Amino acid sequence: MCSFMKTEVKKLDTSKREISIEVSGDIVKNKFEDVFNQISKEAKIPGFRPGHAPRDILEKKYSSHAQELVMKELIPQLYNQAIDKEGLEVLELPSISDVKLDRTTLSFKARVEISPEIPVKNYKGIKVTYKKIEVSPEAIKRNIDSLKEARKIDPVRNTESIGEENKVSNGVDVVDDNFARSLGYPNLTELEKAMEKQIYIQEENLQRQKIEKEIIGTITAGLDFKLPQSLVNRQLQDLVRQAKLDLALKGLSREKIEEQQNSLVQQLEPEAKAQVKVYLVMAAIAKKENIPIDDHMPHKAMEFLLREADWAESA
Known part of the structure; x- marks a missing residue:
């Protein structure tokens, strides 16, 4: 689990929760590095062989695409770590919102439905x-x-x-x-x-x-x-x-x-x-x-x- 991840759980009603998740540091920077390395191998930029284009040109041309790939890979990973950390028993796929990403920090919110807490008692000796x-x-x-x-x-x-x-x-x-x-x-x-x-x-x-x-x-x-x-x-x-x-x-x-x-x-x-x-x-x-x-x-x-x-x- 990522040691730099912050989570906060907000109770919306008896079975719905909103999880705020934020992570910063090497996990985000390293993911950008991996993504740009992959883009570099596949990108076709005039005047450069695949894998040899300068990084600044790649970042300028493929910045949005790189962000999409980082979010696509990190959000599911961090979401699963967050629900494990908070001990939530989720019933369905989350609704993701408020995604913010820069080169060092990723934050988002996940709305989920969980099993309600049921105060069962007196079920023995019926x-x-x-x-x-x-x-x-x-x-x-x-x-x-x-x-x-x-x-x-x-x-x-x-x-x-x-x-x-x-x-x-x-x-x-x-x-x-x-x-x-x-x-x-x-x-x-x-x-x-x-x-x-x-x-x-x-x-x-x-x-x-x-x-x-x-x-x-x-x-x-x-x-x-x-x-x-x-x-x-x-x-x-x-x-x-x-x-x-x-x-x-x-x-x-x-x-x-x-x-x-x-x-x-x-x-x-x-x-x-x-x-x-x-x-x-x-x-x-x-x-x-x-x-x-x-x-x-x-x-x-x-x-x-x-x-x-x-x-x-x-x-």
Whole structure:
């Protein structure tokens, strides 16, 4: 990091900061030297071979170009050093302004959006209730009967009327070992066991989703903070893109889909905000509990909250 760099951070609101950055000394002078050396190798000046033109002629002819190159190379470098120095978690590319440069000093301002500080607390020991999952014989029978009906009726094309579909029985009337073997199981008992396990997992997943939603609701209920607009916009774009893909898969034309752009944005914006809020709260918990902020963070943070919850079986 440059030892001659001065930084000052101004708080604009809960998630926006303006960083004033100034550097002077050898880093600027040396960068100008490097830039002019490069220009000298490439410049075509009448009466001089490339690399042999006097420095004063180069500086007079290419001064503006040299300044542009110095700024292009130094500003990103100094900006990254500044946010590291100030410990800022920046969410998007900066807006650069007020750039001033001479042969020894470079200064500029960078406006950035950062993750807001979220005072998460009381997220351990949240009371949750769970219901013991029991799969009834009736539930198993219903699911197997559904399989039987699905196997019993097959759509086939009528050769005399192209495009029409007739429903024809394939002869599956009895649920027995033969039926189980037609589905890849050795016998009916094994099919019933597999169906019981499938139903159990489905019920377990539904219950877990409900509990996770309750935990998140409890933690976020008392938190009110301004959401970074860049994150909301990014999430909203993803939701709208997915919604458009779903519409396309349903057969809507591109023109019809684009006509719904504004309504999709209005419809999905609340969901985008809710998802961003949950993510930021989970990230705040992850930081406090030394959980790495990566693609796996939301899952790991939720696993932590589930472990720390106060569990009780419902009556």
